[in-house]
Amino acid sequence: MPHEVRAVVATKKGAPLEVQPILVPDPGPGEVLVSVQACGVCHTDLHYREGAVGDEFPYLLGHEAAGVVEEVGPGVTDLLPGDYVVLAWRAPCGACRSCRRGHPWYCFDSRNAAQSMTLLGGTSRTKSEGGTPLTPALGIGAFAEKTLVAAGQAVKVDPAARPEAAGLIGCGVMAGYGAVVNTGGVRRGNTVAVIGCGGVGMAAIAGACLNGARKVIAVDIDDKKLDQAEKFGATHIINSRGTDPVEAVRALTGGVGVDIAVDAVGRPETYKQAFYMRDLAGTLVQVGVPDPEMKVEIPLSDLFSRGGALKSSWYGDCLPSRDFPDLIDQYLYGLLDLEGFVTERISLDEVESAFDTMRAGRVLRSVVVL
Template identity: 80%
Template sequence: MPHEVHAVVAAKQGAPVELRTILVPDPGPGEALVAVQACGVCHTDLHYRDGAINDEFPFLLGHEAAGIVEAVGPGVTDLAPGDFVVLAWRAPCGTCRSCRRGRPWYCFDSRNATQPMTLAGGTSRTKSGGGTPLTPALGIGAFAEKTLVAAGQAVKVDPAARPEAAGLIGCGVMAGYGAAVHTGQVGSGDTVAVIGCGGVGNAAIAGASIAGARRVIAVDIDERKLDGATRFGATHTVNSRRTDPVEAVRELTGGHGADVVIDAVGRPETYRQAFYMRDLAGTLVQVGVPAPDMTIELPLIDLFGRGGALKSSWYGDSLPSRDFPVLIDRHLGGRLDLDGFVTERITLDEVESAFEKMHRGEVLRSVVVL
């Protein structure tokens, strides 16, 4: 019997989101039904609403979520009703060429639920009795009272963590933290610069600090964000609206540049800054997501002569089943301040307003609490 719940839907490109009634099926083989307790409002949801991801409208938005497993389908053995979980948008298949080579964090066939969630009513009917099928954001769709996911997307964590904090590791925190720890491989004594001090950038700052970086330099154009970055472990800040950030970082690193530079913005100008902000043989990690039409041009002699590594970080090169419980444990142990990312708690009908605040740079994360 499908479950009738309220959810946030982007029906048309660029139009304000709507609170609609949707139908969520009971879980089939390999699936889990999750009662959502909290879900962060991420830039990716805004990209879906604006048609910057694809045009498969209508979208069921929301993906940075934590909740309680209500039911599991046939064949699911590692989850049970009552488990507290964080939802991941990467669930390794175990059989693709990347998984077989021992690199499941790059899985090329990540699993999602196979049954569709649908709008309630309407003239177009599915086998489950619902109306128009919805495309869930990042295969999750958690701006809803309940959602259906592949069982591998639901990662059990310590239930002592508050849902509104725990859910944030499902996307932004994991992406930023992993960009520093996994992709950038920040080590003890390293110098690190992070460009962009939103949720992902601050998570990268936290990750670098936890990994033992000697100096963590936060770079942004907003003084308020720079002040906030110190809460997560930044030892120095650079306002790139007031000074040349490349020269400022060099001055803070003995004239050399940083060992690891993380671009959490994803624009041509920030990538270029990050490229020249590195020490010789340093590492550049891009975790900020660029628009499809953006390009970058660099002198080939500089690519060769400066050496080092230029890396893209997909979801922080994370393995959710391994990393989510670790990050929750670090949070509960006082080493990772997940509460610091939560700017405000809102309801489902305030998501559109949260998009506006995010666009104006007023919040790290608005979190829907159900």
């Protein structure tokens, strides 16, 4: 029988969020039902609400979550009821051209639940059959007491991890950490600059430090965020509101620039700053999500003469089944301060106000606790 639960729904572009009863079906083949314990409020959820991701309203928001498997569908063999999991929005299919050539972190046909969760009134796929289907954010939809996902999206981790902290691995922390470690390939002795000290940028700073970077430079326009960056391991900070960050980074690196520059903002000006603050043959990693209308103009001669690599990081180029348990272990060993990302704990009814707090830059993460 379907499960009636409370959930946060974006009904139409720009409209205030609503907490509504929804129906979550029992898991079908290859699916699992997860009882959500905590879910972070991510900028991507706001992008969905504002119609910047698509127009498949209504959306069931929330995707940065941890919880417990409640039921498993036919054919699910590697998960059992009671397993503690972090939800991932990449579940490699194992069959696409990227998976076949050994790059499952770029999977082009990631798995999601086949069945729809719906607004109260039916469990069918079409309105005419009695239920309005919901589009789950990033294939998850975890601002809800329960959610339905593909089995591959539920990654089993150590149950000793607090859900408020563990869930953040599912998106922002993994994106930032993976950007510098998986995409940027940071090595012991490297120099790193990170532009933007929100949740993703802080995770990049932490990842660079944990993997041996000798100099980690945090760049932002907010002194409070820069103070936090030092707590996550930044060796130097630059407030770019009144300082040229490219010149400041060069001054801190003997005039040459850094080995790896991470743009965790995703704007043309920050991309160009990251491009020019690299050493020759250095690596630029863009992980900040840009507006679709944004464009960057860089002289082709500069692209040629500076060499190196310009990379976009998709979800930290992570393989959830490999990386999630590793990051959770680092947290439990006291190496990765996931608790430091949790600014406030809120209820489902407070997600709308959490968006306002996030816009104002007053939090790393608001986390819904169920």
